Amino acid sequence: MNNVYDLVVIGSGPGGYISAIRASQLGLRTAIVEKYQELGGTCLNVGCIPSKSLLDSSKYFFLAKNHYSSHGIFFEKLFFDFKKMMNRKNDIVKNINRGIKFLMKKNKIILYQGIGSFKTVNSLSVKEIKSLKEKQEIKFKYCIISTGSIPSCFPNLNFGNQIISSTEALSLNEVPNKLIIIGGGIIGLELGSIFNRLGSQITIIEVMDKIISNMDDSLSQEIRKILEKSSIQIETSLSITNILVEKNKKEISVFVKSKNEKEMKFTGDYCLLSIGRTPYTKNLGLENIGIHQDQKGFILVNDSLQSNIKNIYAIGDVIGGKMLAHKAEEEGLYAVEHIIGQKPNKLNYDLIPSVIYTYPEVASVGRTENEIKKEKMEYNVGTFPMKVLGRAHTSGCTEGFLKMITHKKTDEILGVHIIGDHAADMIMEASIAMEFRSSSEDIYRICHPHPTFSESFKEAALLNFENRSIHM
Numbered sequence: 001m002n003n004v005y006d007l008v009v010i011g012s013g014p015g016g017y018i019s020a021i022r023a024s025q026l027g028l029r030t031a032i033v034e035k036y037q038e039l040g041g042t043c044l045n046v047g048c049i050p051s052k053s054l055l056d057s058s059k060y061f062f063l064a065k066n067h068y069s070s071h072g073i074f075f076e077k078l079f080f081d082f083k084k085m086m087n088r089k090n091d092i093v094k095n096i097n098r099g100i101k102f103l104m105k106k107n108k109i110i111l112y113q114g115i116g117s118f119k120t121v122n123s124l125s126v127k128e129i130k131s132l133k134e135k136q137e138i139k140f141k142y143c144i145i146s147t148g149s150i151p152s153c154f155p156n157l158n159f160g161n162q163i164i165s166s167t168e169a170l171s172l173n174e175v176p177n178k179l180i181i182i183g184g185g186i187i188g189l190e191l192g193s194i195f196n197r198l199g200s201q202i203t204i205i206e207v208m209d210k211i212i213s214n215m216d217d218s219l220s221q222e223i224r225k226i227l228e229k230s231s232i233q234i235e236t237s238l239s240i241t242n243i244l245v246e247k248n249k250k251e252i253s254v255f256v257k258s259k260n261e262k263e264m265k266f267t268g269d270y271c272l273l274s275i276g277r278t279p280y281t282k283n284l285g286l287e288n289i290g291i292h293q294d295q296k297g298f299i300l301v302n303d304s305l306q307s308n309i310k311n312i313y314a315i316g317d318v319i320g321g322k323m324l325a326h327k328a329e330e331e332g333l334y335a336v337e338h339i340i341g342q343k344p345n346k347l348n349y350d351l352i353p354s355v356i357y358t359y360p361e362v363a364s365v366g367r368t369e370n371e372i373k374k375e376k377m378e379y380n381v382g383t384f385p386m387k388v389l390g391r392a393h394t395s396g397c398t399e400g401f402l403k404m405i406t407h408k409k410t411d412e413i414l415g416v417h418i419i420g421d422h423a424a425d426m427i428m429e430a431s432i433a434m435e436f437r438s439s440s441e442d443i444y445r446i447c448h449p450h451p452t453f454s455e456s457f458k459e460a461a462l463l464n465f466e467n468r469s470i471h472m
């Protein structure tokens, strides 16, 4: 009975390890299989945590260089030590790695290191990474697949020393002189911000006519202005025709074509591809048991996150949708509660917040104005600029706004889109309000602490339901 479990989770990213903890807490004999020695998946090792660590370090440098003097703080000589910055990032990751291992032990979750590969619908092999030889066989009643995703690349290209993905970008030994970023989504903007603050010349090339094209247009326009002000070059509506590496000169040339067929060339010492992520199911043995995937390789699941084989669930990046850590976590909790026979609430995918950790931050939840227009719904919009807030002045970050969209008749909040200092933390007020289906009047009538950025909620709410605000 040693290798027999109620639940086996494959993958220890935020979806996987959180599912395992919840399962064990709810009484299931649980094991987790992870390919690498380090737990935590993309998020901890090459995603959320290392990027936020470098975003914070580079932000302090940027603020010290550009803002501290206005506070009366001066430096004789300001410089940064890139190696130390990277070591700090590595230490943070290692500490959290240890923390997750501790949580596995504390919750009596059995850890198998190796590649999990299905043999039958109730058993899998744990294989050596290199030789793919079976180390152990484990049996399960239920399984949750949480094997995540990897960075997408163009066909006929491979990531290497100069054409890099976010993974390599977060472990560079040097700050690029000229970094070309292909893809103006969340990852492109965050990594561009890090290296821009550290002195790289950044060019972002985007195929769509705007950056962060799946967020509200107002956010896209405003963050573009802010990034361009800090000398990030942003080029939109361009398609890539070729990428050439000139090894001797350590130079990369990116050839592009505009919509009217105009050809252009950008050069840099590195080219970061942030063009999306691909579901990761290599060596998982899905074909052995006939689990269905879509054309892009995402595992297909029903509303309860079950694959076509009902005792095998799939969650997180590997099933697509918003590829975010907190979405993977929510799905993991849901899957476990469904397995033990609880009746968890259906996940509300409309209310998964998105955040970009630029300076100021961008955060959004609910529907965009364009989506609401398409639904032909009548709506109100209240947009309150941060520069009116006392707190914005004391902090020195007066850029941005909070835009609230409400239903014209019912006053229900349909979407909130923020650019501003602390937007990442502020968006939770909107999520809670919308989860409880609040109106803008509800928000207006709640006392908000002064002076805070959260006062922008109250002001935008008043704009929505009375078309005026207190401070504007």
Ligand code: FAD
Pocket: 010, 011, 012, 013, 014, 015, 016, 033, 034, 035, 036, 039, 040, 041, 042, 043, 044, 046, 047, 048, 049, 051, 114, 115, 116, 117, 146, 147, 148, 149, 166, 187, 280, 282, 283, 284, 315, 316, 317, 318, 323, 324, 325, 326, 327, 328
């Ligand atoms: P993953 O975290 O990808 O974990 C999958 C795990 O499964 C990996 O450890 C892998 O080794 C393992 N595995 C795969 N196949 C097997 C197998 N056959 N056997 C055993 N183990 C296997 N999201 C946010 O919410 N906020 C952010 O700020 C944020 N920043 C990001 C920044 C960057 C640069 C990147 C790349 C991503 C960022 N994300 C962010 C996205 C986030 O990292 C992912 O959405 C999240 O990690 C997905 O979790 P997951 O559990 O689905 O998969």
